[in-house]
Each structure stands twice: as C-alpha cells, then as structure tokens.
Amino acid sequence: HLFFFFLGRPPISTLxxxxxxxxxxxxxxRRVRANNLSxxxxxxxxxxxxxxxTSTQAEIRKAYHRKALQYHPxxxxxxxxxxxxxxxxxxxxxxxxxxxxxxxxxxxEGLKNRCNYQFMADPMKIFxxxxxxxxxxxxxxxxxxxxxxxxxxGRTTTTTTTRCTRSPPTEKQKDKPVIKDLRVSLEELxxxxxxxxxxxxxxxxxxxxxxxxxxxxxxxIKIRPGWKDGTRVTFxxxxxxxxxxxxxxxxxxxxxxxxPVFERRGDDLVHKTTISLKQSLIGSCLTxxxxxxxxxLDWRYTDIIKPGxxxxxxxxxxxSQKDYNKRGNLIVKVIIRFPDSLTPxxxxxxxxxxxx
Numbered sequence: 001h002l003f004f005f006f007l008g009r010p011p012i013s014t015l016x017x018x019x020x021x022x023x024x025x026x027x028x029x030r031r032v033r034a035n036n037l038s039x040x041x042x043x044x045x046x047x048x049x050x051x052x053x054t055s056t057q058a059e060i061r062k063a064y065h066r067k068a069l070q071y072h073p074x075x076x077x078x079x080x081x082x083x084x085x086x087x088x089x090x091x092x093x094x095x096x097x098x099x100x101x102x103x104x105x106x107x108x109e110g111l112k113n114r115c116n117y118q119f120m121a122d123p124m125k126i127f128x129x130x131x132x133x134x135x136x137x138x139x140x141x142x143x144x145x146x147x148x149x150x151x152x153x154g155r156t157t158t159t160t161t162t163r164c165t166r167s168p169p170t171e172k173q174k175d176k177p178v179i180k181d182l183r184v185s186l187e188e189l190x191x192x193x194x195x196x197x198x199x200x201x202x203x204x205x206x207x208x209x210x211x212x213x214x215x216x217x218x219x220x221i222k223i224r225p226g227w228k229d230g231t232r233v234t235f236x237x238x239x240x241x242x243x244x245x246x247x248x249x250x251x252x253x254x255x256x257x258x259x260p261v262f263e264r265r266g267d268d269l270v271h272k273t274t275i276s277l278k279q280s281l282i283g284s285c286l287t288x289x290x291x292x293x294x295x296x297l298d299w300r301y302t303d304i305i306k307p308g309x310x311x312x313x314x315x316x317x318x319x320s321q322k323d324y325n326k327r328g329n330l331i332v333k334v335i336i337r338f339p340d341s342l343t344p345x346x347x348x349x350x351x352x353x354x355x356x
Contacts, residue, residue: 042107042108042109043089043090043108044108045089045090045093045094045103045108046090046094048067048083048086048087048090049063049064049067049087049090049091049094050067051063053104055094057095060091060094060095061091061095061130064087064088064090064091064095064130065130065131067087068087068088068091068127068130068131071083071084071087072084072127072207074207081123084123085119085123087123088119088121088123088126088127089119089123091126091130092119092126093117099111099115099117102114102115102117124206128206128243131208131209172244172245172246173245173246174245174246174247174248174249175239175240175245175246175247175248176248177234177239177248177249177250177251178239178248178249178250178251179251179253180250180251180252180253181252181253181255182195182197182221182233182252182253182254182255183255183256183257184223184227184254184255184256184257185257185259186256186257186259186262186264186291186318188223189223189225189226189227189228189254189256189318190225190226190291190318190319191225191319192222192223192224192225192226192227193223194220194221194222194223195220195223196218196219196220197219197220197221197252198216198217198218199216199217199218199219199238199250200214200215200216200217201214201217201238201239201240201241202214202215202240202241203215203241204241204242204243206243209243217238219235219238219250221233221252224321225319225321225324226267226318226319226320226321226324227254227321228254228256228266228321229255229256229264230253230255231253231254232251232253232254233251233252233254234249234250234251234252235249235251235252236249237249238250261289262291264318266318266328267317267318267319267320267326267327267328267329268317268318268328268329268330269291269316269317269318269328269329269330269331270331270333271288271289271330271331271332271333272335273286273288273332273333273334273335274334274335274336274337275305275334275335275336275337276337277336277337277338277339279305280304280305280306280334280336281304282302283300283301283302283303284300285298285299285300285301286298286299286300286301287299288313288330288332290316290330291316291317291318291330297313297316297330299311305334305336307336308334309333309334310331310332310333310334311331311332311334312329312330312331312332313329313330313331313332314329315327315329316329316330317329317330
C-alpha cells in the first residue's frame with residue numbers, strides 16, 4: 001500500500017518486475033503458469049517424458065529410453081506412432097541447452113513461433129541414434145547429425161542472446177568389401193552359365209542394439225562365355241547389415257580351375273601331345289581333343305615332325321568375351337620322345353638307313 005501511495009498505480013509491467021525481484025523469478029513463473037497468464041501455450045515436454053523441470057541431461061536421456069521403449073510402434077498397441085513422435089520431439093528440445101532455455105521461458109509455441117523451430121526429424125532415426133551409439137553425447141546439439149532437421153533460429157532480449165545453429169549431417173561409413181573366390185572350369189567359361197550362390201549374412205535389429213538375426217539369400221551370377229581368370233562380379237550392399245554402417249559390397253572373383261588337357265593363353269588353347277621318334281620320322285595319325293564336348297580332330301601326317309613343331313587349328317579355341325561368334329585358336333604343340341638307348345644292331349641299322 002505504501003508503494004501505491006507514493007508512486008500511484010504503477011503500470012502492469014512495472015508491477016510484474018517488482019514481483020519478480022521481491023518473490024523470486026522461479027516463483028513468479030510458476031504463478032504465471034498456474035493462473036494461465038503465460039503468453040504461450042502448447043506441449044509440455046517435461047510432462048511427456050514424466051520428469052521434473054530441474055532434471056539433468058542424464059535423467060532426460062534415461063527418461064527418453066524408458067518412454068521410447070514403452071511407446072515404440074513395434075511394442076505399443078497404438079500403431080499411429082503419435083506419442084512416439086512426441087517423445088522424440090521432447091527429447092530433441094530438452095537435450096539441447098539452447099532450445100531448453102527458450103522453451104522454459106516461452107513454452108512450445110514461443111519456441112516454434114519466435115525461434116522458428118520445427119520438428120521434422122524421423123523419430124525412428126533418433127531412436128536408432130540413441131540406442132545404437134552409446135558413446136555419443138546428446139548434450140551438445142552441435143555434435144548431433146540430426147541438427148539439419150530444423151532451421152537456424154535466434155531470439156534477442158534486453159539481457160541475453162540465444163542462437164540455434166545447424167551442423168552438417170554425419171554420413172555412415174561403408175564397410176570394406178568382402179571378397180570371395182569362385183572356382184569355375186574351363187568348359188564353363190567357354191560356354192557360359194548361371195551359378196546360384198547361397199550366402200548367409202547377419203542383420204542387426206533396428207529396435208534392440210547388438211541383437212542380430214541370420215538371413216539366407218540366393219545370388220545369381222551370370223557367367224558370360226569367354227570370361228577370364230580374375231574377372232570380378234560385385235553385388236552392392238549385400239554384406240552384413242549394421243545400424244551404424246553401410247553394408248559392404250560382396251565381390252566374387254572368377255578363378256579358373258586347372259585343366260588336365262588344355263592350357264589357356266587369352267582366347268587360345270594349347271594342347272601338348274607326345275609322339276615317338278619313329279612317329280616323327282615316318283608319320284602317324286593322331287586324335288586331337290577340343291574344348292567342345294564330344295568333339296575331336298583327326299590329324300594324319302606323313303611329313304617329318306621336328307622338335308618344337310606346332311600345328312594350329314583356327315576357330316577351335318575359347319569363345320571371345322566381346323564377340324560370341326569369334327573364337328581363339330587351338331595350338332597343338334608336339335613333343336618328341338627319344339629312346340633312352342639303342343642296341344648295337346639298331347645303331348648299325350640306323351646308320352645304314354639314315355643319311356649323313
């Protein structure tokens with residue numbers, strides 16, 4: 001009454017300032033909210049998480065854990081996910097010192113209207129970040145990759161300036177490729193075929209961290225005619241699935257099996273055949289195998305075959321990878337087998353027959 005007597009009836013703003021000083025700022029704010037005198041209304045993020053306004057960051061994080069598990073769409077009877085999204089929004093605001101300060105002063109509508117805050121993140125992504133990255137700090141909003149979900153905002157008062165900033169998103173790293181050898185016969189590389197490979201990979205649960213299930217999958221590898229040893233076939237992102245990384249590529253490397261009859265040189269095939277000294281001198285008839293099933297060539301010769309002699313059959317080698325109708329050569333390499341010894345009679349007979 002003395003205050004009113006000396007100063008007259010003060011303006012309402014002066015009276016409010018006087019009550020803040022006299023009774024304490026926190027008490028004043030509680031009375032304003034209790035009597036619906038607040039300028040802003042909306043969601044109460046503290047009530048959503050069932051925590052006190054004085055809760056620490058550790059308590060906020062623990063409350064989010066509890067509420068997110070309780071209202072997760074996979075566990076809750078309500079499948080619309082509305083409350084699950086509210087829990088994520090409440091955690092997003094209260095885990096940030098800047099946004100929490102604005103919310104405590106202005107409420108939800110003040111945060112959104114004056115600070116331009118909009119919650120546009122995927123609640124499931126926030127859930128995965130919290131549960132699958134136990135070492136990440138949620139207290140500093142500048143370190144969180146989901147800062148890109150709202151615009152930069154600021155609010156200036158006569159005493160303090162509060163500003164929200166945007167941080168660039170953090171991209172997941174890709175796992176190193178998994179390389180496996182695929183052994184293929186020469187005949188299979190000649191005609192081509194489709195191989196079906198069964199793989200088993202681990203898949204991490206999106207709901208519970210470090211929980212995996214095994215999944216089998218059939219991959220088809222179409223081997224083209226003419227493929228060479230070392231050819232690579234890549235299946236992107238077919239490795240183990242983890243919530244923290246991008247799945248690795250699965251790479252199959254063609255490995256040509258050793259053939260008992262042929263040696264491959266590009267698109268050419270080399271076949272080594274052994275004949276006796278007698279056959280090299282007087283002629284003979286040989287059967288030459290080919291890469292084609294149930295097909296062979298008859299080679300009848302009467303000329304003298306000298307050491308190092310090679311006979312070439314065109315278009316009897318491997319099919320070309322670039323052109324199916326083109327083939328390499330089949331090269332028959334002759335090896336002459338000499339006798340280990342001769343009797344005196346054989347030596348005398350050859351001396352009389354063979355020229356000097």
